[in-house]
Amino acid sequence: MPAIQFHSGGLAIEVRGLKVTLGDTQVLRGVDFHVPKGQIVALIGPNGSGKTTLLRCLLGLHQPDAGEVRLFGQKHSAPVLQRVGYVPQRLALDRSFVLSVREFLCLKLATTRDWFWRRHASTDAVLKPVLEEFDVERLLDRPLAGLSGGQLQRVLIAFSLLGNPDLLLLDEPTAGVDTPGEHTFYELITQVHRRHQLTVVLVSHDLSMVFRHASRVYALNGVICCEGTPEEVMNADSLKQAYGIHVTPYHHDHAHGHRHVHVQ
Amino acid sequence: MFSEPYMQRALMITVLLAPLCALLGVFVTARRMSFFSDTVAHSALAGVAAGFWLGMPDPTWAMLAVSLLVAGLILWLKERTQLLTDTIMALLMSSFMALGIVGFSLLKGFRGELHRYLFGDILSVGGVDVGLAVAATVVVGGVMFRLLSSLTLLTVQEDLAHLGGHSVRGLNYLFVLLLTAVVALSIRLLGIILVTSLLVIPPAAARNLAANFRQHVALSVLAGLVGGFGGVAASYQFDLPCGPTIVLACSALFLLSLPLASLRKARVPRT
Numbered sequence: 422m423p424a425i426q427f428h429s430g431g432l433a434i435e436v437r438g439l440k441v442t443l444g445d446t447q448v449l450r451g452v453d454f455h456v457p458k459g460q461i462v463a464l465i466g467p468n469g470s471g472k473t474t475l476l477r478c479l480l481g482l483h484q485p486d487a488g489e490v491r492l493f494g495q496k497h498s499a500p501v502l503q504r505v506g507y508v509p510q511r512l513a514l515d516r517s518f519v520l521s522v523r524e525f526l527c528l529k530l531a532t533t534r535d536w537f538w539r540r541h542a543s544t545d546a547v548l549k550p551v552l553e554e555f556d557v558e559r560l561l562d563r564p565l566a567g568l569s570g571g572q573l574q575r576v577l578i579a580f581s582l583l584g585n586p587d588l589l590l591l592d593e594p595t596a597g598v599d600t601p602g603e604h605t606f607y608e609l610i611t612q613v614h615r616r617h618q619l620t621v622v623l624v625s626h627d628l629s630m631v632f633r634h635a636s637r638v639y640a641l642n643g644v645i646c647c648e649g650t651p652e653e654v655m656n657a658d659s660l661k662q663a664y665g666i667h668v669t670p671y672h673h674d675h676a677h678g679h680r681h682v683h684v685q
Numbered sequence: 686m687f688s689e690p691y692m693q694r695a696l697m698i699t700v701l702l703a704p705l706c707a708l709l710g711v712f713v714t715a716r717r718m719s720f721f722s723d724t725v726a727h728s729a730l731a732g733v734a735a736g737f738w739l740g741m742p743d744p745t746w747a748m749l750a751v752s753l754l755v756a757g758l759i760l761w762l763k764e765r766t767q768l769l770t771d772t773i774m775a776l777l778m779s780s781f782m783a784l785g786i787v788g789f790s791l792l793k794g795f796r797g798e799l800h801r802y803l804f805g806d807i808l809s810v811g812g813v814d815v816g817l818a819v820a821a822t823v824v825v826g827g828v829m830f831r832l833l834s835s836l837t838l839l840t841v842q843e844d845l846a847h848l849g850g851h852s853v854r855g856l857n858y859l860f861v862l863l864l865t866a867v868v869a870l871s872i873r874l875l876g877i878i879l880v881t882s883l884l885v886i887p888p889a890a891a892r893n894l895a896a897n898f899r900q901h902v903a904l905s906v907l908a909g910l911v912g913g914f915g916g917v918a919a920s921y922q923f924d925l926p927c928g929p930t931i932v933l934a935c936s937a938l939f940l941l942s943l944p945l946a947s948l949r950k951a952r953v954p955r956t
Contacts, residue, residue, distance in 0.1 A: 482847055499850045512842050518715035520841060521897035527834075528841075529849070534834045537899055564897070565841070580845075 432494065433458045433588050433620035434479065439488035441474050448474045450643045451488070458493075458587075461614050461621040461634060463651075466641035472624050475641060476592055479622075480507060492588065506581030506619075508574070508591040516566045522576050523548070523561040529583040548583070554616075555579040555609075570597035574606060578613065588620045589613070595627055607634050628655070692921060694815050695807040695874075699913040699931065701818040702871045705825055707887035707909025709864050711902055714888045715840050718864070721759065722881045724774040725865045728755040728781035729872055733802045734788025743813050745873065752869040755781055756861050805876030805928030807917070814873050821870055825863045836860060837898065875928040886935040887912060893939075893946035908938050 439452040448471040466472045477483035481497035495501045527536035533544045552558040555575045595603045638654040640647045732751030736744025762773045839846040891904035916931030
């Protein structure tokens, strides 16, 4: 078998021949895709298509049975993972664990990790630029578990950007956020993308976001079954491959003005 | 009461272990590990029986060894089987407790001892126990001080801890190791049946009053200290069994925290 060739010039993510079997199911059956640096891309797929597994492989949380993942041309290592910002879908904490937004943000930076013994003023000074950018200053003393979906998302994005990442991965970013919140979220991501000049990967089963915000779309269903611009991927044939047979996407305009794509 | 050597030892071990349990308890409650603590504590009964079988004058080391063995078995079975953690713990807890009781029944003349280990016996606290409590405070306290942030992030979201360069598996194992050791050592004080209360009640009382994590940790440690000291003092004063009195003192603090919490809420307007 010939060695896998990597061409890592301008690529943030390279995935080659990725195979993962969980239990008796082969969840990923040879996934190949690459994401050029500096783009906003969407990784879409129905439930059970292997999105979460692929995401875990990208983050180095799961060892694939075969194939390789490279970020910025390198295999996983602590320095490479430091360049990755990750916005998880949810946190494990509930109301029994009372962590304030300030305390949570301090966990990200080595300089503020000893927050327990430090005065608020000294840690806030370090966090300030990000606090202002994401309008989370007024949330600082609020418990993390008591935030609304949209507020928590802003805090999570602020947390990941404190490490100045080059790649931002967002898992189902609009789950748990209402429609106006969704709109604000995408504006925020577009701003983040522009200001920080990073690569953004949105992982979602929600097709509507793909149209307006991603420059490139990858549809996953065990393998990458189609990829291209949103317009290319949204044609019925390739979506059928990703979402099964009984799929008819239709577009319509909501009263609030932005276009949604639904899958029937 | 401080003049009697056994009370000095009892107070010493209480003011060391109760706050330590309360500190670990903040994470135990947040990570829903109280049944884990119950499991390793109950399993220590097999350690007591083994200690007597081996003719050890003090079964503390044997209890520690069996608790650590059971903690290891929980992790091992969790990784090797499809069983729920809950099932694994219930299985091991009942098996090792049964093993302990059968072991006791085969020993002649130790029936009275069983009670001392089930409910704690402050009179039996020896020099070894005090030494181990000091060692546990230094080691566990030191590690917790060093890893407080890492454990906090681990509790919030394991994947974020992984990306932050922390070893998720290593931290989980280390926490289990520290917790098991502290639980096994605290059995002397509170007994197998009640030991988990020191991990749960002070953090619960503290949670009612805390507005952030820093307060939660500080108040929990304080509640452990006050409840532990108050319990030992009350048991001496009113001639009550020590372990259960410590638990009741902690429970009283919890009850006290309820009206204080509503007062606090009424004062701070919701934003």
